[in-house]
Amino acid sequence: MDTFSITIETPAGSRQKFTYDPLNGQMMLKKLLPAGMAFPYDFGFLPGTKGEDGDPLDVIVISEFPTFPGCSVECRIIGAFVISQTESAQSSKSIRNDRFIAIPVESEIYSKVDTIKDLPKQIVTELEAFFINYMQLEGKRITVERRISASQSTKLIQKCKDIGTKKLLFEIFVPLHNQDGKSFPDSHFDKLRDLLLDKFGGVTVYHRSPVKGIWHGHNDSAEEDKLIIFEVMTVTAEKEFWNTLKSDLEKRFQQDEILIRVSRISMV
Numbered sequence: 001m002d003t004f005s006i007t008i009e010t011p012a013g014s015r016q017k018f019t020y021d022p023l024n025g026q027m028m029l030k031k032l033l034p035a036g037m038a039f040p041y042d043f044g045f046l047p048g049t050k051g052e053d054g055d056p057l058d059v060i061v062i063s064e065f066p067t068f069p070g071c072s073v074e075c076r077i078i079g080a081f082v083i084s085q086t087e088s089a090q091s092s093k094s095i096r097n098d099r100f101i102a103i104p105v106e107s108e109i110y111s112k113v114d115t116i117k118d119l120p121k122q123i124v125t126e127l128e129a130f131f132i133n134y135m136q137l138e139g140k141r142i143t144v145e146r147r148i149s150a151s152q153s154t155k156l157i158q159k160c161k162d163i164g165t166k167k168l169l170f171e172i173f174v175p176l177h178n179q180d181g182k183s184f185p186d187s188h189f190d191k192l193r194d195l196l197l198d199k200f201g202g203v204t205v206y207h208r209s210p211v212k213g214i215w216h217g218h219n220d221s222a223e224e225d226k227l228i229i230f231e232v233m234t235v236t237a238e239k240e241f242w243n244t245l246k247s248d249l250e251k252r253f254q255q256d257e258i259l260i261r262v263s264r265i266s267m268v
Contacts (some may be wrong), residue, residue: 001076001114002154004235006059006102008044008071019070020045024104027069034137040130042067046237050098050162057160059100060127062119074239075102079116080153081128085135085142094143094144099131100153105240115150168237172196173228173259174249188252189228196232199241204231237262 009018011026015038019030045056061073073134086093101119102108113119115258128144148156168208174192177183188245189205196203206229242260249258 001150002104003074003076003105003238003240004046004157005238006044006061006073006075007043007047008042008061008067008073009069010039011067011069012041013038020070030235033119033134037133037137039236040126042073044073046100046157047155047163049160051098051160055099056096056162058103061102061104062110062113062123062194063107065104065107073102074105076105076114076150077102077153077157078113078118078150079132080148080156082108083131083142084145085140087140095117098156099127100157101127116147145174147191162235167264168234169263169265170232170234170237170242171261171263172245173227173250174230174253175255176226176228178254184253189191191252192249194228195232200232200234202232205229233265 007020012015015033017030017033017039018027020026021028040060042061044059044061046059047056049057051057059077060076061067061075063073067073078101080098082098083097085097087095090192101116102112116124124147132142134142171207172188172192175184183255193203193205246258246260250256
């Protein structure tokens with residue numbers, strides 16, 4: 001199951017509604033909920049996505065441990081509420097503003113929960129009631145149209161990817177030859193290219209003029225290797241994905257270590 005990095009804005013039990021301010025890169029206090037009302041679980045968003053309301057997709061994160069505003073939590077998406085809402089009680093125009101439900105990878109209590117149906121019915125009912133009450137307090141009319149599965153939710157997230165927010169550049173350096181100087185089969189590189197293309201929607205491959213890596217060995221002798229570089233741009237670093245990819249590539253290319261470099265970029 002795919003995992004996603006969720007940015008927490010408001011922690012469970014909080015009356016304070018925090019929101020992320022992309023202009024200064026900080027969390028800011030937006031408002032207070034009425035006395036007696038608090039967020040039942042951590043509430044956050046999926047970086048690099050954009051919903052119909054123009055904001056990143058909203059996510060409720062169900063877990064047994066506390067987090068804090070700005071915390072990034074690796075999660076699996078188990079489903080979502082498909083929601084339509086109006087901008088005000090007087091408005092007749094409705095927009096989609098779905099709420100996705102996630103479970104942290106590190107959760108032990110909810111480790112077996114892979115879909116909404118695995119949750120106790122009381123939790124699901126309370127979540128629906130919270131969203132309805134919360135929106136009504138903002139003067140908006142809201143309708144929970146249906147619940148969708150984990151796979152449907154993942155497909156919806158992919159459709160809502162906002163390519164304009166990609167800030168991280170990943171570079172993967174893989175060798176052209178093994179230790180005996182024999183070229184690796186094209187299928188090794190094609191498999192990596194196709195994986196990155198499917199995952200990130202685009203990939204740059206430097207292969208016409210392979211890069212030559214030169215470094216000193218333990219005996220101070222110079223070692224060289226011809227490399228191919230694969231580049232992708234993304235929003236967040238999904239740690240589990242990159243660790244798994246690194247391990248797989250080291251086995252496939254018979255290397256003690258494959259270099260994967262990440263840098264933060266600014267678009268002009």
